[in-house]
Amino acid sequence: METIHSKFAVDTCEEFSMEANPGDLTEEKIKLLQGYGVNRISLGVQVLDNAMLKELGRAHQVKDVYATVNNLSKHGFSNISIDMIYALPKQTVSHFSDTLQEAISFQLPHYSAYALQIEPKTIFYNRFRKGQLHRPEQEEEVEMYRELIKKMAAHGISQYEISNFAKPGFESKHNLTYWNNDFYYGFGAGASGYLPGERTINIKPLPAYIKQANLDGRPVLKVDKIGKKEQVEEEMFLGLRKTAGIDIKLFANKFGFSMFDLYKEEVAYLENKGWVKLEDDFLRLTEEGKLFGNDVFEQFLLGMEDLERVY
Incomplete structure (x- = not known):
């Protein structure tokens, strides 16, 4: 923290965010972070169920989540986020709905929720390959995602990215930098x-x-x-993750050509599928499109000959 303060004007920083596991933040550490200007905390909660936390290999328990949120609030932290994972082994839609409801009861300004990804070289990956991992069916995962969107909206927590939800003004500036x-x-x-x-x-x-x-x-x-090809592709992939979508005029100013010079047919195809929509000079995913994000993003992969048309 001293090094950061010696190199950067932290006092002018709008968002100074730290990630932490529930139970790791003692009151001493909370005071330390606050003293050095940290103003946002993201907690890796994952799920509010002790048995599933153990299955995930997490060290904390549900009681640690409550204790950490209470301690943060007691010391004046109001910008707190909870990270959750769904489509966990043996998890049902009803179970995820209960975790969501409990998480929302904290009345925090920001929530993130991601479907479980089976990464190589992990315990889950090895069990998955051996057929020992019971994952929810794809239809159940979709239903969990729909439940996520519905419950957040019902409590005034707006979706601003495929997996992120916030009360107005609490959208993560750090996350938006990526997208x-x-x-x-x-x-x-x-x-x-x-x-x-x-x-x-x-x-x-x-x-x-x-x-x-x-x-x-x-x-x-x-x-x-990262060449022009990768920059353009990433602009599409990342921009479409945001609920606001891609600003068509901003795209043209950034790259010197219209999005439709490259993607006219692809956009028409996706519109016909009902996965994207054009409105107010923005290209956005539809609610249905959010469920098929990877299929949408695949349409925006480029060959070098594509760029030659516009440069």
Whole structure:
């Protein structure tokens, strides 16, 4: 924190967000974060069920969530977010609805909810390959997502991105940086950065990061070059994740050509499917389109010959 304060004008920072696990934030740590200007906390709650938390390998219990939220509120933190996961093994729509209702009862200004992804080299992945992992059917996962949208709306918590919901004015500026395809630095072990023309991924774990940082001051594991093709594709993928959608005029100003110079047929196809809509100079996903996001995004992959038409 002292290093951050020595290098950046934290006092002018609109959002200084930290992630934490419930139960890890002692009152001493909360006071420390507050003293250094942190004004937003995101808690990795995942699910409000002790048995499922154990199944997920999480160290905290439901009581830790309550204790952490209470301690944060007691010390003046009002911008608190809860992260949840759904489509968990053996989870039913009814169970997820109960977790949602309990999470909403905290009356927090921000919530995130993501469907479980089975990542390689994880316990879940190994069990999934062996046929030992019972996941909800796709129809149940869709129903959970619909329940998420319905319950949040009923409590005045607006969806501003496929998986994120907030009361007005509490949309995460950090998250919006990603979806607006804006640039950002990545400091620390395993951090990602996005600068003009390149994405970077730093070395991890921490000891290896520190060793390389002391050697040459640049502990970067990988640099991916980002050309115009990748920039345009990512503008589409990321922008459509937002409920606001893609600003068609802003796209033209940013890239020097109209979105429809590249994607006229694709947009028409997706409109016909009922997955996107054009309104008020924005291209947005429909409610149905949110359920088929990957199929929508696939339509905006480019070949080099596509870009040659507009440059």
